[in-house]
Amino acid sequence: MALRLLEMVLQKKDSADVRELLDTCKVIEHRQIRLADGEVLVRILLDAEQSETVLDLLEKRYTGGEGNRVVMLPVEATLPRAQAEPEPGAADPSEQSPPEGKSPERIGREELYEDIKNAARLSRVYMAMVALSTVVAAIGLNHNSVAVIIGAMVIAPLLGPNVALSLGITMGDLSLLKHGLMTALAGVAAALALSVLIGMLLNVDSTLSEMASRTRVGLGDVVLALASGCAGALAFTTGVSAALIGVMVAVALLPPLVTSGLLLGGGHPTLAMGAFSLFLMNLICVNLAGVATFWMQGIKPTNWLEKDRAARATRIAISLSVVLLAVLIGMILLARKGWVFDPGV
DSSP: OOOEEEEEEEEHHHHTTTHHHHGSOOSSSSEEOOOOGGGGEEEEEGGGGGHHHHHHHHHTTTTTSTTOOEEEEOOOSSSSOOOSSOOOOOOOOOHSSSSSSOOOOSSHHHHHHHHHHHOOOOHHHHHHHHHHHHHHHHHHHTTHHHHHHHHEEEEEEEEOHHHHHHHHHTTTOHHHHHHHHHHHHHHHHHHHHHHHHHHSSSOOTSSHHHHHTTTSHHHHHHHHHHHHHHHHHHHHHHHHHHHHHHHHHHHHHHHHHHHHHHHHHHOHHHHHHHHHHHHHHHHHHHHHHHHHHHHHHOOOOSSSSHHHHHHHHHHHHHHHHHHHHHHHHHHHHHHHHSSSSSOOO
């Protein structure tokens, strides 16, 4: 796990008990530097997975004061090298004062929040990337080219807003939930409208394998979308690059959405409905898996009132998603008998 450096300026009288406060935490290094006007700069070097525990302690004790702010900085490397594990035979300080709970194997809640909030920004760059990925995907589908379709999924910025939806539900954060929802809806609407326009301009061949395969919903698609949602959430919580994981999420969302628009613009409404049903099912699965992953990793607010609201929102979201998913799976089973969404009808 990567290293993080926490910095905070306190009054000298307030910094006296910082060391005692940190006795229950496994930090690599803690120093206090005297500043002017009776202030002290507190610097704490620790593993990223320990940052949430320390931040919660500092927030409860110090951040209520005027001007008190904790700043977290990423650390590329240190000399001498920080020891992640104690050397054989050496006493482990954490054994003398064990922490109250086991630290989660992920980055801290606040760092995760900032990463996802930035990834879900509704900006001109985001809309341009959606438009470009839609054009590339439409060309790839119309030419039955797998390589071009993969290129479109590399461009598509669909991971951020969908993970923001999942985290907003898990934490009961209405602001982040609204932020992610608006960004996701804007991207979906733009991709669908642009693909419909392209479908009206091109001679769409609905029998092409890459297009026809996305007009039918299968149980394998459910597994793919659930795996994509889990991978997307884990990519953010472990602090690794989410670029390649974003491709996996785009696999589940972009091609069926663009296929639906192309077929609708090309005059194939029944097939377009089948592709759109695949997109909706994938969208539900991605967000359901994201919420479940965040919940299982113990991501929750610190305030008890917010915890109650977050738990209620998570239960409602999971229940609603499971019901919708069950309905869609039922439709899949009926489709196999030729009752609904059968392209041959």
